[in-house]
Amino acid sequence: MGTMESSFKTIEEVAASTGVSITTVRLVLNGQAERYRISVATRKRVEAYVEEHEVLINHAARSLKLQRSDTIGLVVPHLENAFFARLMSHLEGCCREHGLMLLTASSHEDPGQETHAIRSLLARGVDGMVIAPCQTPARALFAPYLKRVGVILVDRAYAGAPFPLVASNHREGARQLTQRLREQSGDDLLFLCAKPRLPSIRERIQGFQDAFGGVESDWRSRIRIGGADLPAMGAGLVRALLQERGHLPRAMMCSSLMVLEGALEQLKTEYGQIPQDLLIGNFDTEPMLGLIPNRVVSVIQDEAGLARTAFARLTAQSGAESTRVTRDIIPCHFSA
């Protein structure tokens, strides 16, 4: 049979072709056949036709009518960042379980692009959005849409942000990591840290301080603050460090995988390989990191927990008029 590539079919056409009413077709398509006691024969007729012709309901029309898109938005700084990729993956899982889809945009850590992404998502009528922001989000941007769309912030606790937050316990994770490294290195420990622009980095520094009981003389000398959160910065910090002290500490921790990567590369350059007795602490992890002989302690974030919690807040919030600025803090765990 010559399978002409016909155009897609509307509910009305299905009704015409199967000889039943539009209402009946819609009832069958939306799985309400039982509830409205559509005869089995009729239902089968419609279902067979629908299957044969790959009939799909038009979501644009549906959204327009229902003021609801069954879609949620995600804005993250970088899609290639493994943490955000995992977050997105879990969020997409939540969506699928609930028959929703996920629209994703990235800001590249640029407030302008972030704002643009948010507007695009809003214009597309997302029912909710999850944002890992790179600025304190302006409530005005969302104000006219807040009745229809929920907003949840993740990962970064900008002060004064007017929306609920779901984030890892960066501070306590850092405190525990620092404590372990202190114990195992006899306090011969250095923290290579990116410039603390991001709330998450700031909290890690606080956790570092906490581990020293806040006594400034104890922690101040053990932290090195660099520039942007990039490998080159980690490398630079290590180079400076070696020039200055001439030798490595027993333990070294880095504020992010980026910094760690640069630091380790620089060590390989300087020593030919990573000195095996260096104890390493870091945030987040990659599978291959376990391959070097060194002892590595990693703070692991619970992306699944973050995603599930954010999603739950989103669905709970929808239709709730006033947004209570809740804070869900998700614990981290350790790799070793």
Next chain:
Amino acid sequence: MGTMESSFKTIEEVAASTGVSITTVRLVLNGQAERYRISVATRKRVEAYVEEHEVLINHAARSLKLQRSDTIGLVVPHLENAFFARLMSHLEGCCREHGLMLLTASSHEDPGQETHAIRSLLARGVDGMVIAPCQTPARALFAPYLKRVGVILVDRAYAGAPFPLVASNHREGARQLTQRLREQSGDDLLFLCAKPRLPSIRERIQGFQDAFGGVESDWRSRIRIGGADLPAMGAGLVRALLQERGHLPRAMMCSSLMVLEGALEQLKTEYGQIPQDLLIGNFDTEPMLGLIPNRVVSVIQDEAGLARTAFARLTAQSGAESTRVTRDIIPCHFSA
């Protein structure tokens, strides 16, 4: 001024509030003010109002009318897989440059979920979709929509697939990798390979054969085929290998990062650390892989090139009625 959180505004309301016509508002909103010689004063009035009230055009209504959503879809097996994350990131970049957004879904390598994801995307009226499939996609699924939406397959060249393909040159990449390892190991080389269900893996095996001039006795003994593409499989292959031969070859290559990861972990277990004189070959790469002392040769895929090419084919194809089944093969490069 008490910033009441008013509801979002329609073009009609903007027209009423600013005292101009609907048509004029639309012209301003769509940046056609110049072309239709709207007076500057009028335009400013409208723009000021729009900015103040965060007016956004309703895409659901627009899509319904225009039969076009300015949205494209992406279906991948796993969002956490770094290769697909990079692909998505670059695709999102292409979209942003063209004022589009990206709807993403994952199949978890399950044909049923893939089909479901495709239907969801189609129902949402995407203007095109990029699929990294886990089966030969059925043309029937798309047939009624082909006038409106372009379909491009990436990464996996299933035989008989009825859509254009954009993929890396897996075969030639594998051939060159194998050749290098042969040269540097005096042919003392082993290929640990996942069960060749995926076209990409099959092509890598072909490339491996190519490097031996296809002489079966030469390559057959140097390949070990395992099960699923998972770390545990790589570990199992190494364990079996060591039991069987008692020692490692000079060079070892793996069909994917997954397999490599498991293999290396197993080696660390068996030997306490990765034997330093083992030459390693692999496909794809992670930053931390460079940290072990071993010589590592990696085949690097050009995700940016794949994304750009796929996107270009998509935009070229839209409105082109008949889909020519083109094949764009993107070269790989090497890390070392």
Next chain:
DNA sequence: CTGTTAGCGCTTTCAA
């Protein structure tokens, strides 16, 4: 079980 109606917010067309 079925038919009809109105309308979601936008764009296009045509006239003024």
Next chain:
DNA sequence: TTGAAAGCGCTAACAG
């Protein structure tokens, strides 16, 4: 420059 009208495909409501 502006106004009016029709219609994209769907849903909800209600009368039959």
